Amino acid sequence: MSTANGTTTPGTGLDTALLTRVTAAVRTAGDLLRERHIPHPRGVALDEIVAEIHANDNAVLDVLKAPLMAARPGARWAEDELEGGALPPGEWWIVDPAEGNINHVHGMSDWAVTATLVRDNRPVLTVVHLPPTGDWYTAVAGQGARLNGAPLRVSAKTDLGAALVGTGQARPGEDERTFHRIGASVTQLLVHGLVVRVSVPATLQLIHVAAGRMDAFWQFSDVRSGLVAGALLVAEAGGTVTDTRGNPWDLASGDFLATAAGIHTAAVSVLSSVA
Structure with a gap:
């Protein structure tokens, strides 16, 4: 991948x-x-x-x-x-x-x-x-x-300011700290991106990233079933899949980021600052 x-x-x-x-x-x-x-x-x-x-x-x-x-x-x-x-x-x-x-x-x-x-x-x-x-x-x-x-091929965008990005919660009843991180990350991407979608499920946003309709998706979760399919689709469509700090992603990772290759560095820079 x-x-x-x-x-x-x-x-x-x-x-x-x-x-x-x-x-x-x-x-x-x-x-x-x-x-x-x-x-x-x-x-x-x-x-x-x-x-x-x-x-x-x-x-x-x-x-x-x-x-x-x-x-x-x-x-x-x-x-x-x-x-x-x-x-x-x-x-x-x-x-x-x-x-x-x-x-x-x-x-x-x-x-x-x-x-x-x-x-x-x-x-x-x-x-x-x-x-x-x-x-x-x-x-x-x-x-x-x-x-x-x-x-399929991911978006060719290189400017995070022109990017349509998305996130969402992984499951009901997650801990309050995770909800605060989601809110803070949405605020940061509203500032640095073009438009932010917040919806479920993760896979239906990730297929848009793989198809070049969206430019990035992130999630503060490790729920396997919502990430593995989209992770492979994005990677095989030429995108970049890591955690939110830019480290290679696998099932042991605590969070998730999948992007068009051209905006990955900028997305990591924004998301890695969210505590």
């Missing part, structure tokens, strides 16, 4: 056949999630909303987990999609059966299904399917990033 110096490390043993199998599994899961979608909120009280979120997750995992495990024998499954931090060595599937689940249960259209194969804490293959539009984003380490089969 691309790092601060722009180098890449190709995946080993990852081929077109595996990507095809993963894409088919994710798209089947996406069809099910689309069938569950209705254009108005499901649930009013917190416990009702949480129940709807869990119902989406359980329904999609019922059709997604088995084909992914069969596609890569020996890979293990990261069970909790909201967990962060490094995983034990080897290959792991990190899956979000309803990325943007909160949007789905509120009748919105910005949600997806994601599946990412991680090797030794580095994403090496990913598929992101957007059922409302039918689009699918794919990347394999060392082989580029694609939207519906067409190559």
Whole structure:
């Protein structure tokens, strides 16, 4: 994956056949999630909303987990999609059966299904399917990033002052210090950037960075499922993926920054000052 110096490390043993199998599994899961979608909120009280979120997750995992495990024998499954931090060595599937689940249960259209194969804490293959539009984003380490089969490329911008950037919270109920950091970082990027988007989920902002529609995304979190797919897509589209201080990013990193290469240094300069 691309790092601060722009180098890449190709995946080993990852081929077109595996990507095809993963894409088919994710798209089947996406069809099910689309069938569950209705254009108005499901649930009013917190416990009702949480129940709807869990119902989406359980329904999609019922059709997604088995084909992914069969596609890569020996890979293990990261069970909790909201967990962060490094995983034990080897290959792991990190899956979000309803990325943007909160949007789905509120009748919105910005949600997806994601599946990412991680090797030794580095994403090496990913598929992101957007059922409302039918689009699918794919990347394999060392082989580029694609939207519906067409190559992706990050923005060519070099001026942070002209940049459209974004952030958001990773999960409800994060600690107050994290919320203060988010607020302070938004203020700094409002001063130094052009426009700041604050929304969820992370993956749906990161696909815009990979496609050159946005120029940077950062998050003060290590939630794996929201970052690994977009990290690989941005890196394989020619972007730079680090932590907010410019150090190479992996699952052990405490925070995250993905940018078009031309504004990375400026973005680090701004974000690294946020305490």
